[in-house]
Amino acid sequence: MTLNLGKRLAPRPRRLPYPEPARTPEELQARLGREKVLLELAQRRNYSYDGIAMGATPALVVLPESTAEVVEVVRFARQRGLSVVPRGAASGLSGGAVPLEESIVVSFTRMTGLQIDPRARRAVAQPGVVTARIAEQARPYGLTYPPDPASFRTSTIGGNLAENAGGPLCFKWGVTGDYVEALEFVDFSGEVHRLERKAYDLVGLMVGSEGTLGLITGATLRLVPLPRHTRTLMAVFDEVGQAAEAVSAAIAAGAVPAKLEFMDRGCIRAVDSYLRLGLPREAAAVLLVDTDGDDPLVVEEELAWVAEACEGRGGRVRVARDAAESEALWRARRAISPAIAALKPKRLNEDIAVPRSSLPEVVRAIELLGQRYGLQVVQFGHIGDGNLHPNVLFDPRVDPEEKVWELLHEIARVALQHGGVLSGEHGIGLMKRDFMGEAVDPETLGALWAVKAAFDPQNRLNPGKVLPETNSQAR
Numbered sequence: 001m002t003l004n005l006g007k008r009l010a011p012r013p014r015r016l017p018y019p020e021p022a023r024t025p026e027e028l029q030a031r032l033g034r035e036k037v038l039l040e041l042a043q044r045r046n047y048s049y050d051g052i053a054m055g056a057t058p059a060l061v062v063l064p065e066s067t068a069e070v071v072e073v074v075r076f077a078r079q080r081g082l083s084v085v086p087r088g089a090a091s092g093l094s095g096g097a098v099p100l101e102e103s104i105v106v107s108f109t110r111m112t113g114l115q116i117d118p119r120a121r122r123a124v125a126q127p128g129v130v131t132a133r134i135a136e137q138a139r140p141y142g143l144t145y146p147p148d149p150a151s152f153r154t155s156t157i158g159g160n161l162a163e164n165a166g167g168p169l170c171f172k173w174g175v176t177g178d179y180v181e182a183l184e185f186v187d188f189s190g191e192v193h194r195l196e197r198k199a200y201d202l203v204g205l206m207v208g209s210e211g212t213l214g215l216i217t218g219a220t221l222r223l224v225p226l227p228r229h230t231r232t233l234m235a236v237f238d239e240v241g242q243a244a245e246a247v248s249a250a251i252a253a254g255a256v257p258a259k260l261e262f263m264d265r266g267c268i269r270a271v272d273s274y275l276r277l278g279l280p281r282e283a284a285a286v287l288l289v290d291t292d293g294d295d296p297l298v299v300e301e302e303l304a305w306v307a308e309a310c311e312g313r314g315g316r317v318r319v320a321r322d323a324a325e326s327e328a329l330w331r332a333r334r335a336i337s338p339a340i341a342a343l344k345p346k347r348l349n350e351d352i353a354v355p356r357s358s359l360p361e362v363v364r365a366i367e368l369l370g371q372r373y374g375l376q377v378v379q380f381g382h383i384g385d386g387n388l389h390p391n392v393l394f395d396p397r398v399d400p401e402e403k404v405w406e407l408l409h410e411i412a413r414v415a416l417q418h419g420g421v422l423s424g425e426h427g428i429g430l431m432k433r434d435f436m437g438e439a440v441d442p443e444t445l446g447a448l449w450a451v452k453a454a455f456d457p458q459n460r461l462n463p464g465k466v467l468p469e470t471n472s473q474a475r
């Protein structure tokens with residue numbers, strides 16, 4: 001089965017400047033410009049990794065500036081029998097942007113066009129726009145773009161769309177996919193498609209497809225009014241499970257906090273040593289919570305519900321007095337990654353999501369697993385969404401990496417046993433691909449391969465990611 005989206009939704013929009021694809025890398029370079037086609041080994045090597053994994057050196061790296069140039073690269077790849085690996089800022093934590101075989105890395109960092117339409121409350125972005133820029137550019141109009149992965153100062157919107165990225169604001173405000181009105185992408189036959197959410201939700205299919213179905217070349221994103229008031233609190237707990245219980249209790253009481261973040265003792269100590277903020281080093285866990293809205297009374301009331309729920313589970317609550325104190329607390333949250341990275345030579349970051357009701361059991365079980373394996377595990381995450389990031393910290397000179405991977409798989413199993421999923425927001429990519437067989441039944445895997453084949457019959461778009469190869473026969 002081959003989807004012919006091109007004919008139905010978006011006929012080839014323009015006459016191509018060159019009737020035939022380029023035949024050699026040098027010819028492609030002559031067409032696009034020297035600075036956009038990297039041929040030197042030393043240059044290409046810089047595109048073989050992402051935030052977690054190292055892959056093969058790509059055969060070619062192309063940095064297009066327009067959709068037409070993306071089409072040109074895809075035509076070249078097709079003609080040469082090469083695969084294409086899309087890449088944003090390479091901050092991904094599942095190996096998604098890592099090339100595995102003879103392939104062309106398409107880096108979108110030169111496609112940085114961004115227009116804000118305040119009347120329509122929309123942003124139109126090219127894929128290489130750095131995420132934080134969207135909210136920054138919308139702010140003067142009293143608008144914002146809420147999805148805020150902790151990496152938002154480096155990640156690109158293309159990478160966010162491909163991973164359906166979330167962030168601290170996701171509990172109340174939703175994840176990347178909730179803000180997409182329309183998407184443009186290029187498929188492996190070089191057709192350009194524009195998808196809108198009018199009938200079948202093909203936008204929803206493309207969001208989170210991790211670069212395996214198409215190359216996203218543009219997006220129309222919804223903006224929302226900036227909330228006028230925000231309050232912040234920190235609740236400190238003597239036991240990790242109590243913090244998780246407080247989350248459920250606060251939500252059951254009717255609170256819909258804008259941000260609801262969890263840090264365990266390992267994180268608290270690491271961040272405190274890193275920033276010297278005077279965080280409660282003896283605590284087993286803290287919750288950081290923001291409530292927001294336009295009515296200050298409602299914002300206060302919600303904060304009071306959260307405070308009550310935390311105190312009811314043994315938490316000690318500190319409400320930030322002003323914006324500066326609130327900023328200091330959130331600085332602590334943003335510093336988790338560099339702070340824990342400073343503790344041991346290496347770390348591997350898990351990314352699971354479980355039903356909120358299972359959180360107390362899950363965080364306790366993960367803590368015990370770390371003790372059983374004799375490895376340091378620290379946990380944090382967007383706990384309002386049931387999203388946890390247990391990180392295993394280790395020293396490869398003394399801790400065998402296989403043991404670390406075994407522990408990570410055990411953690412993922414805990415999530416599956418509690419009705420959760422393998423990935424909350426970082427994607428399956430390369431890192432969890434071989435684990436898909438445990439998470440998804442063979443029929444569903446077969447159906448996923450059928451979708452992949454409909455978009456990319458030759459399996460040339462980011463091959464080796466998301467779907468385990470053993471099931472490719474099901475196509």
Ligand SMILES: Cc1cc2nc3c(=O)[nH]c(=O)nc-3n(C[C@H](O)[C@H](O)[C@H](O)COP(=O)(O)OP(=O)(O)OC[C@H]3O[C@@H](n4cnc5c(N)ncnc54)[C@H](O)[C@@H]3O)c2cc1C
Pocket residue numbers: 050051085086087088089090091092093095096097108127148149150151154155156157158159160161162163164165166167168210211212214215216217337425426429462
């Ligand atoms: C310190 C730190 C904190 C983080 N915090 C969060 C967080 O809070 N929430 C969260 O969700 N993630 C988080 N991440 C993970 C990462 O930042 C996100 O997955 C982000 O969306 C990746 O964006 P990127 O531009 O770096 O994409 P890349 O890493 O370059 O690519 C990611 C995937 O998207 C594909 N891709 C990239 N661009 C395109 C395109 N234009 N078309 C099609 N496919 C494309 C790639 O092939 C790859 O599969 C964090 C990472 C770090 C290092």
